[in-house]
Each structure stands twice: as C-alpha cells, then as structure tokens.
Amino acid sequence: MSTNAQHNFAFASDNYSGVHPAIMDALISANNGHDKAYVYDSHSQALAEHIKQTFGEQAVGYPVFNGTGANVLGLSAILPRFGAVICTNHAHINNDESIAPQYVAGIKLLVIDSDDGxxxxQKIRHFIRPSEHHPQARAVYISQTTELGTCYSLDELANIRQACDEFGLYLYIDGARLSNAAAHLGCRLVDIAQFADVLSLGGTKNGMMMGECLVFLNPKxxxxILHLRKSSMQLASKMRFISAQFVAWFKQELWLSLAKHxxxxxxxxxxxIKDLDGVVITQKVQSNAVFxxxxxxxxxKLHxxxxFYDWNDETGEIRLMMSFDTTKEQVDELVEKIKAYL
Incomplete structure (x- = not known):
C-alpha cells in the first residue's frame, strides 16, 4: 500500500474510521466519577438488559476487548478439549487471527473451500469422522456478513442450523459485521441470532472505539464463560467504557442507521463503477464492501x-470498504479517479 495518500478518509477498512459522536459522548459520560469495576457498573448492567431485550430473555452478553478475543473465547467455551471447528477457507479465524485459535485455545480448524465466503x-458431513484418530467436529463457525462481503439469507442460515442439528454441532456466528447483515436483510438482529448457539456482536467496525460482545443464546x-473470560485476558477492569458504548449503540437503533449508511x-x-470497461465486480455487494x-x-495509481487493500495479488482483486462516516462526496472522488485512470 502506498503511503502517499493524504486523505483523512480511507477505503481500506471500517476499522480505519473514528468514533460516532453519540458513542464518544457516552464514553465521556462514563468517565464522570467512579463506578464499580469489571461488570458490576451501571453501564454493564444496562447493557445486560439491552442484550435480553434484543435477543431474548435467555441471552447473556459478555463484553470483551476485540474480535479475535471474542472468537477464541466463544469457541473455547463450546468445545471439548478434543473438539474441532468447521469453517471456510475465507474465515477470519483461518486467515486473519494469526495462530490465536490454535495457540491460545488449541483449536483444530477443518476448512471447507468456498468461492463466495x-x-x-452439504459439505459438513465430510468432517464427521467418529474415529479417535481424527479431529472431532463439534462446532461450525460462520461470519455474517462473510469476509467477502456476502450475506447469508435467513433460509441459508436455517439450512446450516439444520445440518448442525443433524450432526450434533454447535453453531458460532462471528458477527463483526452483524449490523450490516441485518441492514441488508431488513431484519432484526434476533432473526439472525435465532440460528446460533453463540455469536459475537461487533461494535468496533460500526461506530465504536473498541469492544465486541459475546452473546450466549444456548444456556447450556x-x-x-465467566472463568474463561478472565483466564483468556478478556475481562476489562473498567468494563464500563466498553459497555457504555454498546448502550449508546443500542439506543434508538443507532447500530442500524450506521450499518445501513x-x-x-x-x-x-x-x-x-459496475458498467465501466476494465472493471470486474467479483462478489455480490450485500454489505459495506465492494470487491x-x-x-x-x-x-x-489509485494507491x-x-x-485500500489488495485482496488477491494473483488476480488483481482489491477490496474497497465503506464506513459509517463515509460520504457520497468521498465515493464520488474515488469514482472520478477510477474513471480518469481507466
């Protein structure tokens, strides 16, 4: 990536964006005086109520620092020591979390090839091998939306859930961009969550400064998790600064308006750009990404x-990401450059 770009905005990642003003205000408010440590503060208690209101009375939320921590911790909580996780070759846990799943939690990944993420x-059954000589699949990991910006329909999620039930597998949904999926599908968060045993609720990529929330939907x-969160170093002593962001994020469905934008x-x-000569769109545009x-x-020249990121050096595929604060004028500037260079 060139370092010559001088803009104060980027199309590289929704992690590049700043913090939404309402969430920054919530952080400032949470900084006023003292409050109890860990998750016994008033903001964390309020977040617990939002989780139940959003996902159902059985749902329990556990705020954590980041997405990798959420995924490793969440999968650790549902796997036996001999358990393995089925995922795609594009999965975040397979490509973008270093060796954290393997090193921190000892998780074996069973990888299925996918063209669209x-x-x-139908391919889950290939990994159901009961012999003690083989890794034992105990969970399926999917991202909603996927790493390629595509979005599972509710019917597709139902089919995955059915396969999990058939083979006795838990379903973990990485929801780093769950808000974008709900916005695309025009559904509630719970409409997606109903298929999962555990999911991560992503805030960092959608207006927050930092933080994700693990949501346990299967009480069993x-x-x-309380002990695992501590031993996995994901328990913040000043948890109120993560929880307060989520509380503001839930109010008046801020998460939805940001994701929709x-x-x-x-x-x-x-x-x-789809009809420009020399431009090939490689994936369906179903979230905030264009490949x-x-x-x-x-x-x-664009660099x-x-x-922005080069996604596939062999094919020349690039990824262009939009954020909650991306403006039409910024997109127009990018489009003008693409047209000029073509």
Missing part, C-alpha cells in the same frame, strides 16, 4: 490517492 452445509453453554455507500459505489478487479496500472 459462504459455508455449504454458559456455565464456564455504510451499506448504502457500498451500493452507490457499485452502481457507479473488484481493475487493471494493474489503475490500481497502482497513490487512497488507502
């Missing part, structure tokens, strides 16, 4: 103007 439930899996910006970018192949010389 989605897991095909909830007995050890970033999705809309991706759809707008797609509409402006495309452009001529190599165009990509080189001098904007921050």
């Amino acid at each position: 989605k897991l095909d439930p 899996l909830d007995k050890d 970033s999705n809309d910006m991706a759809s707008y970018l797609y509409s402006q 495309a192949i452009l001529p190599p010389d165009v990509v080189t 001098d103007d904007f921050h």
Whole structure:
C-alpha cells in the first residue's frame, strides 16, 4: 500500500474510521466519577438488559476487548478439549487471527473451500469422522456478513442450523459485521441470532472505539464463560467504557442507521463503477464492501490517492470498504479517479 495518500478518509477498512459522536459522548459520560469495576457498573448492567431485550430473555452478553478475543473465547467455551471447528477457507479465524485459535485455545480448524465466503452445509458431513484418530467436529463457525462481503439469507442460515442439528454441532456466528447483515436483510438482529448457539456482536467496525460482545443464546453453554473470560485476558477492569458504548449503540437503533449508511455507500459505489470497461465486480455487494478487479496500472495509481487493500495479488482483486462516516462526496472522488485512470 502506498503511503502517499493524504486523505483523512480511507477505503481500506471500517476499522480505519473514528468514533460516532453519540458513542464518544457516552464514553465521556462514563468517565464522570467512579463506578464499580469489571461488570458490576451501571453501564454493564444496562447493557445486560439491552442484550435480553434484543435477543431474548435467555441471552447473556459478555463484553470483551476485540474480535479475535471474542472468537477464541466463544469457541473455547463450546468445545471439548478434543473438539474441532468447521469453517471456510475465507474465515477470519483461518486467515486473519494469526495462530490465536490454535495457540491460545488449541483449536483444530477443518476448512471447507468456498468461492463466495459462504459455508455449504452439504459439505459438513465430510468432517464427521467418529474415529479417535481424527479431529472431532463439534462446532461450525460462520461470519455474517462473510469476509467477502456476502450475506447469508435467513433460509441459508436455517439450512446450516439444520445440518448442525443433524450432526450434533454447535453453531458460532462471528458477527463483526452483524449490523450490516441485518441492514441488508431488513431484519432484526434476533432473526439472525435465532440460528446460533453463540455469536459475537461487533461494535468496533460500526461506530465504536473498541469492544465486541459475546452473546450466549444456548444456556447450556454458559456455565464456564465467566472463568474463561478472565483466564483468556478478556475481562476489562473498567468494563464500563466498553459497555457504555454498546448502550449508546443500542439506543434508538443507532447500530442500524450506521450499518445501513455504510451499506448504502457500498451500493452507490457499485452502481457507479459496475458498467465501466476494465472493471470486474467479483462478489455480490450485500454489505459495506465492494470487491473488484481493475487493471494493474489503475490500481497502482489509485494507491497513490487512497488507502485500500489488495485482496488477491494473483488476480488483481482489491477490496474497497465503506464506513459509517463515509460520504457520497468521498465515493464520488474515488469514482472520478477510477474513471480518469481507466
């Protein structure tokens, strides 16, 4: 990536964005005076109520520092020591979390190839091998939305859930961009969560400064998480600063308006470049990401103007990410450069 781009905005990642003003105000408010440590503060108690209101009375939320911590901790809580996790070759736990699943939790990953980031439930049976000589699949991991920006429909989620039930597997949903999925599908968060045993609720990529929340939907899996969160170094002593962000994020469905905006910006970018000669859109635009192949010389020039990631060096595929604060004018500037360089 070139370091020449001088803009104060980027298309590299929704992690590049700042903090939404309402969430910053919540942080400032939480900083007023003293409150109890760990999760016994008033903000964490309020978050617990929001989790139940959003996901049902059986749901329990556990705020954590980050997405990798959420995934490793959540999977640790549902796997026996000999358990393995089925995921796609594009899964975040397979490509983007170093060796944290293996090193921290000793998790074996059983990988299914996918062209669009989605897991095909028909392929799950290939990993059901009861012999003690083979890793024992005990959970399925999916991302909603996927790492390629695609979104499972509710019917697709139901099919995966059915396969999990058939083979006695738990379903873990990585919801780093769960808000974007709900915005795309026009559904509630619980409509997606109903299929999961455990999910991570992502806030960092959608307006928050930091923090995710593990949500346990299957009460049978909830007995050890308090101890595991501590031993996994995901228990913040000043947890109120994570919880207060989520409380503001839930109020008046801020999460939805932010996610819808970033999705809309991706759809707008797609509409402006999809018919240009020399541009190939490689994935369905169903969230806040646009994946495309452009001529190599165009990509080189664009790197001098904007921050974004090369996704596949062999094909020339790039990823352009929109954030909650991306503006139409910023997208127009990108489009103008693409047209000029083509």
